[in-house]
Every structure is written in structure tokens, then in C-alpha cells.
Amino acid sequence: MLFSLFLLAIGLVYSIRIPAVQTWIVQRVTAYLSDELKAKVTIDAIHIEFIKTLSIKGIYIEDQHKDTLLYAAEINTSIEMFAPGQQKIYLSGIILNEGIVKIQKYPNEKGLNFKFIVDYFDSGKKDSTASKPFDFNPGEIALTNMQFVYRDNRYNDYFKGVDFEDIRLLNLNATIQDFKLDEDTVFASIENISFTEKSGFEIEYLNHLQNSLL
Template sequence: MKVVGKTILALLVLFAVLVLVIRTPWAQNLIVTQLTNYVSSKTHTKVEVDQVYITFSGDIKTEGIYLEDEHGDTLVYARELKLDLPLYPLLFKNQLSIDDGEADGLVVNIKRGSDIDQFNFSFLIDAFSTPTDTTQSSEPMEISLGDFFLSDWKVGYEDDYLGIYVHLLLGTLETDIDQFDLEAMIFDIGDFELGNTQIIYNQTHPFPQTNEPSTSPLPKINVDQFLLNNITYEFDSSPDSIATSRKTKPF
């Protein structure tokens, strides 16, 4: 019994020391350095994270996340990102639960040429993809989302294949998500408030024809309260000969 007691005590002390070490900036920056070096070596692109803070409860705060594409252009940059991400359900229950999230100063540039399968982020999928075993099936991950606050986003989407070019300058977006069901494509949103935002959409040619029928269910989106404040949009579709622009008033 003495040996068992001493063993349990040693394990508790070791765990306490591990908790204290991991919570130090030195240990967390070391983990981030190893992780960014690993991703960079796999993708052969530049990956950086200025600062990170992680707790065992799942609170994550990062600053200065940067990822470039294969041409050296910015793919993703985030000035500050905060997530409340419980780790136990993710590691042991196959559940992804983001209770709260904040993202400030996000820059995203998505591009696709005339090749249907080649986005500028395809190298990430290729670098970390593994051969799949078609004889085995796994349960889909359960996903639940909570409250989100987004501010100062710059998003660009350029798609030569579909002829779609979208530019978004997002001021603020506040929302809380009650249900997020990807299998049934049902999404329930409590509040959705968008402000000080500019959206530009250009369609240069008709969508390519396809003979394959779509088997995916259409999404069902429910929003309890939808608020817009100071929204400017431009819509230009050459195939449909439609062009319009407007600035919304608060309502």
C-alpha cells in the first residue's frame, strides 16, 4: 500500500508540474515553434505565430497567425484569435465544441484558376492527406458552436472556373449559433448583426454545365433576429445583365 500510495503521489506531483510548465510562455512558445516548423516543412511554405496562450480548460488566444501560399502570397493572416475550445470532448468524445470565439484583423485570399480542383490552398490538403480505407467507416464528428464576434476582416475570393470574384470588407459581425447540423444541413441562429461592411460581387461568365444531379440536401437556415447597419454592396452579373449597388440603413 505504501508503494501504491507513493506511486500515486508521484504521478500527481508530475501532473501538477506538467500543468505549471505547459502554462508558462516558454513552454507554449516552444510547442508553437515545433508545430509551425512541422507545418512549414510539410507544406514548404512560410508559417508563423507571434504569440499563443493555451489553458487545459480549452481557452486559446493567438496573435499574429500567418500562412502563405506556394507563390509566397498571403493565404491567411489573423491579428488576434480567441477560442473557448473544450479539449476533453474533442480528444475523447469526437465532439468539436467552440463555445465562444473572437477573430480580429483577419485576412483571407482564396483563389482558383481554370482547373476545377486546384485552389491556392490545395497544397495544404495534399500535404496532410492520408490514404483512406474504404472498408472502414467512422462516426461523423459532432459540432456545436456558440457566440462569435468578428471584426475588421478582409476576404477575397477569385474563381476563374466559376467566374466569381468576391471582395468583403467586414466591419463587425456578432452572432450566436444554437444549432449546427452538417448532416441534416440545419442551422439555427439566434442573433445575426452585421455592421460597417462592404461587399462586392462580380460574375463574369455563366456557371459551367454539369450533368451530375446534386444529392445533397438544401440547407435550412433559421435566424431569430437579423440586423444590418451601414452595409454597402455592389452586384454585377454579366451573364444575367444585372448590375446594382446600394447602401443599407439601420433597421
């Protein structure tokens, strides 16, 4: 009996590595997330190694105004703890390659455009008795050749040079640690930063930056 269970476990592990099974997982995951978040989520492919190691290809997430919130050609991560019952997900780190993150504020709305995701995990949607906020720790986040956009759509004035209400960082490379969300504020410690802002302002290398970002 134990040997049969062992073989079944091995079979499940290897079945997850079969492309057809991974495609099925992608379809189910994106349909579920799109329905739950009420926002479009698509993924081209997921490659799973040893259950906890994930490589996600072509992930796209819209905000609730149907604009891009996140696109990445590739995201790699490993799961340290996955305990939805305890409202905990810990990752060993995330690597984002070739993509864009767009953080926006919209008129007559509180918070930033990812607030609906934070609210979903903190709302106790599946368990109305839950009182603890969702504990998500992404670990170290590495950005490689990314774009970062911050836009405050409540204002439409033109500003020559770096416009802090309409920022676009190109060719962004950085390492992010101690990433935390507190309602509409992002806290992080950022190291090894390089980018070019759309105004032409360029940072070739900045060793360390620690503050609330938005």
C-alpha cells in the same frame, strides 16, 4: 505515489503557461503544420490557459500559391473535444480579430484554395484504414474588424460596381453559426453583419443570412 502524480500534473499545467514553453510549442506547431500542409504557417505567440483555452497572436496561413489564406492579429478559442484518434475536434467558438480571409479559385484547379487543408484531414493520411471524414465543429465564429476576399482567378474581366468574381469586404463584423464545408462549397448561417465592399456598397446592419456562401 498518487500525490506525486498529482504534483506532476499540476507542474505540467503551469509549465505550459511559461512564455519559454509556449514559444517552444509555437515553434514545433508551426514547423509541423507547414511540413504537413506544404504551405507556410506562422504564429507570433500562443497563450494557453487551463489547457483548453487558447489565444493565438499573429497567425498567418498561406495557400499553395503562396498567397494569404488567413491572417488574424488574434484568435481566441476554447477546446470542447480533442480526439484525433476518433477524428473529432470540437471548439466552443472562435473569435477572430483584425485580419483577412482570402478565398480564391485558381485556373485548372478543382475547388477553392483551402481544399488542400480539407483534403489533408479527410485523406486518412496518418491511418490509411480510416473511412470517416474528419469531424471539425468550430462552434460560433465571431469576426471583428476583418476583411474577406473572394476572387475567381479564372476570369479577368472588369465589372463596374460589386464584382461577384472579385469581392473584398472591409471592416467586416459578423457572427457565423452552423459552419460547414462540403468539397468546394461553404455553408453557414450569418448574423449581425456589417461591412463595406471595395466598390463602395455598404451594409450597416443585416440581421440574418443563411445560404451556401461560395
